Amino acid sequence: MTDQTNTFGNRRVMAPAFGLLIVLLYVFLLAPLVTIVGASFTGGLLMRFPPEGLSLQWYREFFARQDLVDGLLMSLRIGTVTAVVTTAVAIMAGLAGQVISGRWSGWFQIGMTLPLLVPELLTAIGLLFFLYKIELGKSVIGLQIGHILMSFPYAYVSIVAALRQVPVSLEEASASLGASGWQTFRLVILPLVMPGVAMGGIFAFINSFDLYTVSLLLKPLGGNTLPLALFDFLTYEFKPTAAAAATISILLSILGVALVQRLVGLQRAF
Amino acid sequence: MAAVEVRDLRKRYGSFLALDGVSLTAQTGQLVTLLGPSGCGKSTTLRCLAGFLDPDGGSISIDGSDILGVPANRRGFGVVFQNYALFPHMTVAGNIGYGLKLQKRPKTEMAERIADAMRLVRLQGLEDRYPRQISGGQQQRVALARALVLRPRLLLLDEPLANLDARLRDEVRWLIRDVQQESGITAFYVTHDQSEAMAMSDMVAVMKEGRVAQFATPREIYQKPVERYVADFTGEANFLSCTRVAPVAGGYDIEVAGAHLRVAGVPGIRDRAELLLRPEALSIAPDTGQALFQGRVEKLAFLGASQHCEVRLPDGGALKLAVQANRPVGVGDQAGIRIDSEHAWLMPEVRQ
Ligand SMILES: Nc1ncnc2c1ncn2[C@@H]1O[C@H](COP(=O)(O)OP(=O)(O)OP(=O)(O)O)[C@@H](O)[C@H]1O
Ligand SMILES: [Mg+2]
Secondary structure: OOOOEEOOEEHHHHHHHHHHHHHHHHHHHHHHHHHHHHHHOEOOOOOOOOOOOEOOHHHHHHHHOHHHHHHHHHHHHHHHHHHHHHHHHHHHHHHHHHHOOOHHHHHHHHHHOHHHHOOHHHHHHHHHHHHHHOOOOOOHHHHHHHHHHHHHHHHHHHHHHHHHOOOHHHHHHHHHOOOOHHHHHHHHHHHHHHHHHHHHHHHHHHHHHHOOHHHHHHOOOOOOOHHHHHHHHHHHOOOOHHHHHHHHHHHHHHHHHHHHHHHHHHHHHO | OOOEEEEEEEEEEOOEEEEEEEEEEEOOOOEEEEEOOOOOOHHHHHHHHHOOOOOOEEEEEEOOEEOOOOOHHHHOEEEEOOOOOOOOOOOHHHHHHHHHHHOOOOHHHHHHHHHHHHHHOOOOOOOOOOHHHOOHHHHHHHHHHHHHOOOOOEEEEEOOOOOOOHHHHHHHHHHHHHHHHHHOOEEEEEEOOHHHHHHHOOEEEEEEOOEEEEEEOHHHHHHOOOOHHHHHHOOOOEEEEEEEEEEEOOEEEEEEOOEEEEEEEOOOOOOOEEEEEOHHHEEEOOOHHHOOEEEEEEEEEEOOOEEEEEEEOOOOOEEEEEEEOOOOOOOOOEEEEEEOHHHEEEEEOOOO
């Protein structure tokens, strides 16, 4: 018998080391979240961890602040529209991408994910100039366009992955049974990629909910998204209200992730 | 029900010529097999028939009318795929009823026809299962039922048995043949398994590099192949080069491995020829007087019903033959070989 080894060397030595590494990684990732969530429930007046006593006062305060609630609503609205529009466009782009073959298909993929590859600030500045040119500068529609653009690649990547899972023979089988292109799309392709579409939508939503730089440059006068509103708030008051707002955001994200998990599970079922 | 004529079909992928003038016909109710090694263009031909591919040249007509301009979804052909291509999000009944639903048939008619189709392929009781909940053999039968329920003019099957294990393959193969004959549907069947092709087909097209090497009945393909490639692909075969060939009425006088004999063969052979001897045309002679060839037994394998035997001839050629199971032969023995010249066939020799 030889000692079990693998690429990383001796297992008996490596396993505990790996374990430690992973624990550290999780601590590193979760510490800020735990701190902020903990701080949001504090009974004291300062943003502090561990919290001093427990209370929901900062949540009450958050919902009492019109600027923060407006920001939250704005973010939710923009995020929802972003999710819907990006998924619809990404489905069409994904289908188009399948038809494009050979040399061009690679360029098409790159083109569709470009907003991920260019620094956000540059895209934002470019958009600002462009939107002013078409007289949409500092408008909700302009902001919305920016969010759609920045979130599109997330929806696209997820939907293309789902489309790739649908074998061509299913489309051919459907056609041979008399279905038109649209019928094949509606009855075969769409149901099969639906989990991927929903996933793409959720990613796009979360991304939009998170965007800061683009929102900062494109926001309409007096129309803050939640991250902007929070930042403004923190500039003047360093109160646990911000922690409550952050916790609400985290909660929304976890909800999204849970949904994605469920959908991934669904996709595996086929 | 339809008679199909494929004429001079051409298809290229980039610079690669996948189909180089394929011509075939199928009479109403016939099952025509496309047989050939991987990459010879069987699927490409079938996909042109189905309308999934546009050929670059040639024509396909059904009962005299050209169908190349007709899109796949208006051709009314049933297609069965190697990987079944069942819709994973629909039940067995949903899959089979898909085409009927598209035609907006009344509920009662749909239910009836789905039930009929399921009975035809012996799948009763599985209506509400999803494809992933049934076996491969059952999935292939669902695929068959789904194609048949629309009463297609033409049934196209691309290696429908390739993903099944040997026992199931037999079962589904006969099912396909029975159903096809019962319903009198014209069918094209793609396979690279020669025994499948022989057993099922009315006509076989042996394909070679984008062309049809021979198009004939299974019997003719096996007994009277036009070239070595066809003979090789359709079963065990021995080839002996002839040293002299002279055409005579109804055949040829030849000299082969020192022996003279008269055989039938491909018409029009001039000089170089080789003799095809199927293993069953050969036997070990009880006494050397009846033997045409003499040789030494080089290999022997007991197969149960018979023995597989290889005999080396003095001029270097080798013959494979089947010997009765209890015949006392041993490796190293001298053996006289008798041939049944009825089953010998002369073909032009192609220099490789
Ligand atoms: N989309 C394609 N692009 C380029 N070449 C192709 C394409 N489809 C098929 N070919 C080539 O055309 C030739 C014929 O392919 P085809 O699929 O008809 O073969 P086949 O006889 O069905 O083989 P198999 O038994 O392996 O299925 C092959 O050499 C294949 O590599
Ligand atoms: Mg094939």
